[in-house]
Amino acid sequence: MNTKFHDLISEASKVVLDKNVEIRLAMTCLLAGGHLLIEDLPGVGKTTLVQVLGKLTGLKTRRIQFTIDLLPADAIGGQVFHPQEQKFVFHPGPLFSQMVMADELNRASPRTQSALLQAMEEGEVSVDGTTWPLPKPFYVIATQNPHQQTGTFPLPESQLDRFLMSLELHHASKETEVRLLQGEDPRVRLQKISSLFTDGEIEAALASVQSVTVSPVVAGYIAEILERSRRAGFEGAPLSTRAGMALVRAAKAWAFLEGRDYVRPDDVQQVLVPVLGHRLGGNHGIKRGREWAHALQKATPVPV
Amino acid sequence: MKRQFFAQTSLAVSFITAMVMVGLEVSPWVALFSLGLLIWKWGVEKFHWRNLSRKVTGGLSVLLLAQILVQYRTLIGQDPSYTFLLGLSALRVMDYENERDHRFLVLLGFVLISIKALFSLDIYWIVPSGLAFAGLWYSLLSPELPQRGKILLKVFALSVPGAVILFFAFPRFVLPWAMSRGEATGQIGFSEELNPGRVAELAGVANMVFRAKLSDLPIKSSQELYWRGSVLVNSRGLSWRPGMLGIKPRNEAEGEKPADKHYEVALEPHANTFLFVLEGTEQVQLELGNSFSLNASVFRSARPLMTTTVYRGRWNEGSIDRQTPDEEYLKIPELRGQVAAWVNITKEKHPTPAARIEALQAFYQENDFTYTLNPGAYGGVNELESFLFHRRRGFCEHFAGSYATLARALGIPARVIVGYQGGRYNPMGEFWRVSQRDAHAWVEIFNDGRWQRVDPTQWVAPLRLVIGAEDFFNLSEEDQKVFARDIQWRPKAGDSITLWDRVGFVMDDLNYRWTYFLVDFDRTSQKSFWQSLIDLKLQLVVGLIFVAVLCVLIFRSLFKNKGLLSEEQVLYHAVLSWGQKQDIFPEEAETPLQYLERLGKEHPSKKAILRKVSEYYDQKAYAKKPLSGEGAKILTEWKEASRN
Numbered sequence: 001m002n003t004k005f006h007d008l009i010s011e012a013s014k015v016v017l018d019k020n021v022e023i024r025l026a027m028t029c030l031l032a033g034g035h036l037l038i039e040d041l042p043g044v045g046k047t048t049l050v051q052v053l054g055k056l057t058g059l060k061t062r063r064i065q066f067t068i069d070l071l072p073a074d075a076i077g078g079q080v081f082h083p084q085e086q087k088f089v090f091h092p093g094p095l096f097s098q099m100v101m102a103d104e105l106n107r108a109s110p111r112t113q114s115a116l117l118q119a120m121e122e123g124e125v126s127v128d129g130t131t132w133p134l135p136k137p138f139y140v141i142a143t144q145n146p147h148q149q150t151g152t153f154p155l156p157e158s159q160l161d162r163f164l165m166s167l168e169l170h171h172a173s174k175e176t177e178v179r180l181l182q183g184e185d186p187r188v189r190l191q192k193i194s195s196l197f198t199d200g201e202i203e204a205a206l207a208s209v210q211s212v213t214v215s216p217v218v219a220g221y222i223a224e225i226l227e228r229s230r231r232a233g234f235e236g237a238p239l240s241t242r243a244g245m246a247l248v249r250a251a252k253a254w255a256f257l258e259g260r261d262y263v264r265p266d267d268v269q270q271v272l273v274p275v276l277g278h279r280l281g282g283n284h285g286i287k288r289g290r291e292w293a294h295a296l297q298k299a300t301p302v303p304v
Numbered sequence: 305m306k307r308q309f310f311a312q313t314s315l316a317v318s319f320i321t322a323m324v325m326v327g328l329e330v331s332p333w334v335a336l337f338s339l340g341l342l343i344w345k346w347g348v349e350k351f352h353w354r355n356l357s358r359k360v361t362g363g364l365s366v367l368l369l370a371q372i373l374v375q376y377r378t379l380i381g382q383d384p385s386y387t388f389l390l391g392l393s394a395l396r397v398m399d400y401e402n403e404r405d406h407r408f409l410v411l412l413g414f415v416l417i418s419i420k421a422l423f424s425l426d427i428y429w430i431v432p433s434g435l436a437f438a439g440l441w442y443s444l445l446s447p448e449l450p451q452r453g454k455i456l457l458k459v460f461a462l463s464v465p466g467a468v469i470l471f472f473a474f475p476r477f478v479l480p481w482a483m484s485r486g487e488a489t490g491q492i493g494f495s496e497e498l499n500p501g502r503v504a505e506l507a508g509v510a511n512m513v514f515r516a517k518l519s520d521l522p523i524k525s526s527q528e529l530y531w532r533g534s535v536l537v538n539s540r541g542l543s544w545r546p547g548m549l550g551i552k553p554r555n556e557a558e559g560e561k562p563a564d565k566h567y568e569v570a571l572e573p574h575a576n577t578f579l580f581v582l583e584g585t586e587q588v589q590l591e592l593g594n595s596f597s598l599n600a601s602v603f604r605s606a607r608p609l610m611t612t613t614v615y616r617g618r619w620n621e622g623s624i625d626r627q628t629p630d631e632e633y634l635k636i637p638e639l640r641g642q643v644a645a646w647v648n649i650t651k652e653k654h655p656t657p658a659a660r661i662e663a664l665q666a667f668y669q670e671n672d673f674t675y676t677l678n679p680g681a682y683g684g685v686n687e688l689e690s691f692l693f694h695r696r697r698g699f700c701e702h703f704a705g706s707y708a709t710l711a712r713a714l715g716i717p718a719r720v721i722v723g724y725q726g727g728r729y730n731p732m733g734e735f736w737r738v739s740q741r742d743a744h745a746w747v748e749i750f751n752d753g754r755w756q757r758v759d760p761t762q763w764v765a766p767l768r769l770v771i772g773a774e775d776f777f778n779l780s781e782e783d784q785k786v787f788a789r790d791i792q793w794r795p796k797a798g799d800s801i802t803l804w805d806r807v808g809f810v811m812d813d814l815n816y817r818w819t820y821f822l823v824d825f826d827r828t829s830q831k832s833f834w835q836s837l838i839d840l841k842l843q844l845v846v847g848l849i850f851v852a853v854l855c856v857l858i859f860r861s862l863f864k865n866k867g868l869l870s871e872e873q874v875l876y877h878a879v880l881s882w883g884q885k886q887d888i889f890p891e892e893a894e895t896p897l898q899y900l901e902r903l904g905k906e907h908p909s910k911k912a913i914l915r916k917v918s919e920y921y922d923q924k925a926y927a928k929k930p931l932s933g934e935g936a937k938i939l940t941e942w943k944e945a946s947r948n
Contacts, residue, residue, distance in 0.1 A: 261927075264895070302895045304876055
């Protein structure tokens with residue numbers, strides 16, 4: 001099972017060069033059943049990454065470009081009047097896909113943002129009194145422009161919490177860029193790849209991630225991290241229990257990708273910065289949050 | 305990676321506590337010197353001051369020796385060696401930088417705490433000593449260990465039965481050389497001479513001298529308590545010197561008479577051999593070591609009383625000293641001026657000794673003498689005249705000294721007794737607490753074929769004797785003068801016992817019991833304890849077994865899991881301590897598996913076994929596989945591999 005995921009990661013890194021770790025983390029986030037937030041400048045390969053993942057996993061992928069005048073209905077869908085049948089029929093919006101890319105989420109108005117985030121949390125949407133379940137798996141990869149750029153509505157902390165992980169993509173290195181500039185256009189390569197998974201396989205993987213075990217030592221380690229974030233003198237926002245549970249979920253998925261059915265502290269350390277970065281940062285931005293997450297990891301001794 | 309002394313909180317706090325406890329006992333100069341060194345070390349670690357070079361520390365240790373030599377004039381004895389040890393401890397702290405230094409300091413700390421116990425058995429010191437001891441132990445435990453507090457608790461709980469067994473079973477030795485202090489004075493500064501001024505100095509300090517339990521004695525008032533310490537027989541006029549008393553011949557016929565009563569005294573350490581006894585004491589029995597009795601009913605210990613000493617006095621109400629004095633007891637220096645004149649007139653006026661004694665008493669009663677602790681200095685050949693006829697200000701020593709000299713001048717054998725008078729009754733423990741302030745001097749005259757006590761202070765300042773020295777000296781100087789002769793008057797504070805007094809009594813009582821219990825459990829008690837075991841006092845044996853079983857049960861319930869560390873933790877710590885010896889320390893936030901891998905890279909010869917350890921650790925700690933027993937096997941393998 002996880003050999004397939006390894007194939008996926010190596011295939012994807014042929015298209016999105018030099019982003020091994022990020023691809024792996026994005027897959028971890030998918031397997032943990034969470035949603036991903038990517039913060040970076042335009043043109044560093046966010047869209048390509050999502051498209052590659054969508055293609056390789058065989059999940060139905062849609063993209064929503066968020067703008068200031070985007071309304072909730074534009075994403076969710078709405079009742080449309082059918083004159084022949086003389087009734088309103090629900091037309092699902094682009095949100096009804098397995099993998100949704102919410103581009104430049106922080107450009108949208110808070111109302112639209114919250115509609116999306118609520119859908120992410122609950123896995124269903126309600127339109128005019130009727131509840132429509134979203135497809136499974138449901139994986140949102142949102143991108144946002146760097147903190148405090150003009151014309152943005154920063155996500156409130158409570159909503160940042162809905163994302164399991166946050167990533168930064170950074171610019172590609174010089175060597176990678178040389179290869180990129182010389183080689184085939186990624187968009188062309190994208191056309192050539194096909195899905196590695198059949199229907200239901202991803203869902204099965206999601207289920208087996210749930211059964212990964214967490215020993216008391218590891219749970220103690222995570223609790224210690226939480227406790228240290230709440231101590232006086234620590235700069236970041238204190239972590240909630242939900243943050244701890246998110247860390248466990250992500251570590252489980254990472255362990256699953258490693259081919260293990262139990263979590264090591266090493267797994268926790270691998271996912272710690274992406275999981276905690278945006279939670280610790282709060283209104284200081286994800287960048288600062290990631291620094292604090294790093295410091296927190298350094299400061300917490302691993303239980304022996 | 306250099307270690308920092310002050311970063312090791314438990315070590316630093318405990319070690320400094322131990323140093324302070326010893327520092328309070330030894331030379332203040334060396335204590336300050338040690339403090340300075342500690343501050344310097346702190347500066348080195350905190351502000352990157354320059355560390356002292358070997359040359360400087362070497363020079364300082366020579367200086368330390370010189371200072372000790374100057375102060376004690378010897379390097380042999382308890383005080384100089386402890387002082388030296390304290391100074392060296394501080395110098396050793398300066399060198400602190402690695403694991404070995406850490407262990408050495410812990411050892412040194414244990415020694416310092418033990419030394420404190422030699423100085424003082426007070427219960428007050430048990431708390432800081434115990435805490436410092438625990439802290440030193442704690443600092444020895446590797447910081448990576450989980451539940452360090454619990455481990456410490458377990459170690460201590462395990463040591464309790466051992467300590468109890470040692471307390472009851474360890475043979476008690478009395479080593480005559482073990483307790484010699486270099487200095488001539490101990491904690492209670494009582495000297496064997498009467499130089500007016502000494503008592504006044506002593507009266508300034510409220511240090512406790514001894515506690516006494518007069519269980520069977522009919523004495524109920526502090527006024528009747530005259531604790532004899534030493535007898536002075538050489539008169540120099542106002543001041544007196546000791547003389548040869550001679551050892552009292554052993555009276556074989558002297559057995560225990562039915563009327564005999566006993567009292568017990570717990571004496572604080574002092575450098576002399578005085579045993580303070582009540583008037584009427586016939587025999588003194590020391591719990592440790594020997595005592596002997598001198599003529600004039602004076603008792604001495606055979607060795608200096610360097611530790612708290614407990615002794616029993618045998619007391620008989622009718623006991624009277626009837627030893628006839630020789631001419632020594634009539635010798636006085638040449639009298640001059642008004643003194644000589646007064647003596648001549650009195651001699652002519654009163655031919656009988658009884659009349660002369662009365663005249664002498666009248667002299668003190670009728671002339672306006674003032675009892676004060678600040679009489680000013682007397683000196684020169686006319687000091688006696690100056691005191692008796694001009695200034696007439698003084699305290700017990702002046703009155704006793706002058707009275708005895710006048711008595712001898714009138715042909716009545718006399719001697720001066722120095723010791724303590726009165727004491728403070730502790731109703732909680734029913735014992736008397738005698739402090740330095742109760743220091744007193746009085747006179748004994750030989751009249752009617754026996755020695756009789758005369759206390760001239762009684763005529764001048766009866767209040768001092770009635771309310772006790774402690775309360776008397778607490779009065780203002782004006783009040784002392786005004787009320788000294790008025791025995792009806794009582795200071796208000798003495799009327800009621802305040803809560804604070806009560807707390808003091810309870811603490812003092814606790815301390816007394818503690819000291820008494822520890823010191824009293826000597827060879828005799830030990831013998832009788834074991835004798836009772838051998839006698840098969842069945843009940844006792846069964847009781848002890850029951851208590852032991854109970855202890856084991858409680859102990860087991862306290863530490864339910866067999867060990868506080870699981871197998872894989874033991875294994876990992878074994879590897880960790882080896883790794884640290886190879887100078888490979890775990891890095892910040894490094895997981896055990898990462899550390900083991902790094903260790904394997906640095907030491908390729910151990911790679912195979914380290915991988916085994918790593919796999920076992922991973923499976924046991926994280927995957928929770930029940931691999932019991934295998935850990936021990938790998939541990940043996942590891943031990944073998946790490947040896948070569």
